[in-house]
Amino acid sequence: MKVAALAPDGLIRELQRSFAGGLAYAAFLSFCVNVLLLTVPLFMVQVQDRVIVSRSFDTLTMLLVIAFGGLALYGVVEFIRSLTFQTMASLFARRLNLPALEAAVSSSLEQGSAQATQAIRDLNDIRYFIASSAIATPLEAMWSPIFLAVLFAFHPIYGLVGAASLLVLLLLGVLSDVLTRRVLKEANEEGVASINDVGASLRHAETIEAMGMLPALAKRWRIRQVAMIEHLDLGTRRGKFIAALTRTSRMTMQLAIYATGATLIIKNEVSVGTLMAASILLGRLLAPFDSMIADWRQWVLAAAAWKRVRELLLLRSSLRQTTETPPTEGDLVIDRVVFAPSGSEQTVIKGISFSLAPGEVLGIVGPSGAGKSTLARLLVGVLKPNVGGVYLDGHNVYLWERASFGAMVGYLPQSVSLLNGTIAENIARMRTPDPQAILEASRIAGVHELIGRMPLGYDTNVNDGDFKLSGGQRQRIGLARALYGLPRLLVLDEPNSNLDAEGEQSLVRAVNAARDSGAMVVLIAHRPSIMQVVDKILVLREGRIAQFGPRSAIAGMITPGGLVEIEPNKRQDQAPKPREVTA
Ligand SMILES: Nc1ncnc2c1ncn2[C@@H]1O[C@H](COP(=O)(O)OP(=O)(O)OP(=O)(O)O)[C@@H](O)[C@H]1O
Numbered sequence: 001m002k003v004a005a006l007a008p009d010g011l012i013r014e015l016q017r018s019f020a021g022g023l024a025y026a027a028f029l030s031f032c033v034n035v036l037l038l039t040v041p042l043f044m045v046q047v048q049d050r051v052i053v054s055r056s057f058d059t060l061t062m063l064l065v066i067a068f069g070g071l072a073l074y075g076v077v078e079f080i081r082s083l084t085f086q087t088m089a090s091l092f093a094r095r096l097n098l099p100a101l102e103a104a105v106s107s108s109l110e111q112g113s114a115q116a117t118q119a120i121r122d123l124n125d126i127r128y129f130i131a132s133s134a135i136a137t138p139l140e141a142m143w144s145p146i147f148l149a150v151l152f153a154f155h156p157i158y159g160l161v162g163a164a165s166l167l168v169l170l171l172l173g174v175l176s177d178v179l180t181r182r183v184l185k186e187a188n189e190e191g192v193a194s195i196n197d198v199g200a201s202l203r204h205a206e207t208i209e210a211m212g213m214l215p216a217l218a219k220r221w222r223i224r225q226v227a228m229i230e231h232l233d234l235g236t237r238r239g240k241f242i243a244a245l246t247r248t249s250r251m252t253m254q255l256a257i258y259a260t261g262a263t264l265i266i267k268n269e270v271s272v273g274t275l276m277a278a279s280i281l282l283g284r285l286l287a288p289f290d291s292m293i294a295d296w297r298q299w300v301l302a303a304a305a306w307k308r309v310r311e312l313l314l315l316r317s318s319l320r321q322t323t324e325t326p327p328t329e330g331d332l333v334i335d336r337v338v339f340a341p342s343g344s345e346q347t348v349i350k351g352i353s354f355s356l357a358p359g360e361v362l363g364i365v366g367p368s369g370a371g372k373s374t375l376a377r378l379l380v381g382v383l384k385p386n387v388g389g390v391y392l393d394g395h396n397v398y399l400w401e402r403a404s405f406g407a408m409v410g411y412l413p414q415s416v417s418l419l420n421g422t423i424a425e426n427i428a429r430m431r432t433p434d435p436q437a438i439l440e441a442s443r444i445a446g447v448h449e450l451i452g453r454m455p456l457g458y459d460t461n462v463n464d465g466d467f468k469l470s471g472g473q474r475q476r477i478g479l480a481r482a483l484y485g486l487p488r489l490l491v492l493d494e495p496n497s498n499l500d501a502e503g504e505q506s507l508v509r510a511v512n513a514a515r516d517s518g519a520m521v522v523l524i525a526h527r528p529s530i531m532q533v534v535d536k537i538l539v540l541r542e543g544r545i546a547q548f549g550p551r552s553a554i555a556g557m558i559t560p561g562g563l564v565e566i567e568p569n570k571r572q573d574q575a576p577k578p579r580e581v582t583a
Pocket of ligand 1: 341348366370
């Protein structure tokens, strides 16, 4: 048994801890950088006050050697510091990529895929931000009082001008935050929603094009875009105003320190050498605050991105087991399952209980909207019941660690989606293809010959621009994917909806083969023709079991149209009592 990674809240705490450690190290390096940055101004003071006065080449040489040493060391420390940020960024991406992808898949089941893909984009943005120079500026600002101290050491008036300049920049920083943070955040949220909207629509490009829906969609999109652009314009205008004010203030401060230096030199209170040095020191003192104002937008966006990633990760916190469970041969028990989609008033599944033994095939029929597909999703642990549970050999299928559960389950959803890759990769569920197992699944699904007729056989890419699989072909390849690895539980949601007579015959053979191998098969179908293969039939109506029993007893009630005529008083009571289950 392999225990998987930390639960999301533990992972976030661990990341924050190692991030804090990385920041502390970078802060120490920033201190060294700031001290080493004193090299040039101190060199200038010494040259003007000692070398020029004494006219000594020896002193100049000695000062040059020391200064070169200081600058070389500065280069090394600066390099190590940027590597530290780079390492922190990579660590962040490595630790969060997989949990974020898992969380994205889970959340897209409930909230659609747009939000989930946004979280992946957010992760990338945060990684770039951590590796960028923007993250270093607060650490530099933390140590900039070193420069202030040296200014005070030159002369208290230099120090006071420096302190006043710093205060003005801090006030400008606060003003920048007040004026831009909210609008930039709103612009970002509108932008994200707008991109998600377009992304979701593009998946239905065919429908949009065929029915001329583009102008209507563009109108909706433009409303979002206008809101985003308005916020962005306002935020950018305000940001540019603060930037102009900052630049003007910075130049005024340089003038002030020069004028102060000149006055102090005239009064013989400082040496000439301090004039240039004080100007450089003031520049170093203010530079990180200046950058922070300029980079503020990046900080706001990175904070918003982290908030989204964190929320997504925590959403899934402690919902599933992370310990792999070994394969099982036991039966399937559905125990008093009730399900209502989150945020919906409607209860879709209203207390369903039945069980299935290995080697049994169950057909589920019922009118549209009865809850058949929802029941299928509950059986494969995609949805979480509000009450009751689904148990495979006594283990709750929803809580089951997904990889080990998936190895025992084959699922063919109503709308078959093949993933980007070759047919072989799709049948092998995107794992490293095992040719023997692929061949076996294809033969059982009856698609081996069909695949052989495709441009590159098993290597044909399902999303190739020049080649398009038909609905029936997709459904049959989806069946082979469900059969890959000979699963113990096979759930097929309307597997014959796109099939011709030949395809349906292959399906019947596949279901029989699965039964013969001891698998439990759940078959949902509108078309009654496929029901010849099942052992038991469950009739679902309005989320309740209307009938459940052997095919011979129920089949007569299924009309050619696939609907089931059931008298209301025959509902639910005929369902078998739920079996004892172990949690
Ligand atoms: N995530 C959800 N949010 C809100 N309602 C939902 C959700 N999932 C299912 N429903 C509702 O549950 C009911 C049953 O849906 P389901 O897809 O299970 O029906 P079905 O029996 O498979 O229908 P069909 O035969 O047409 O495929 C429908 O009324 C549907 O609107």
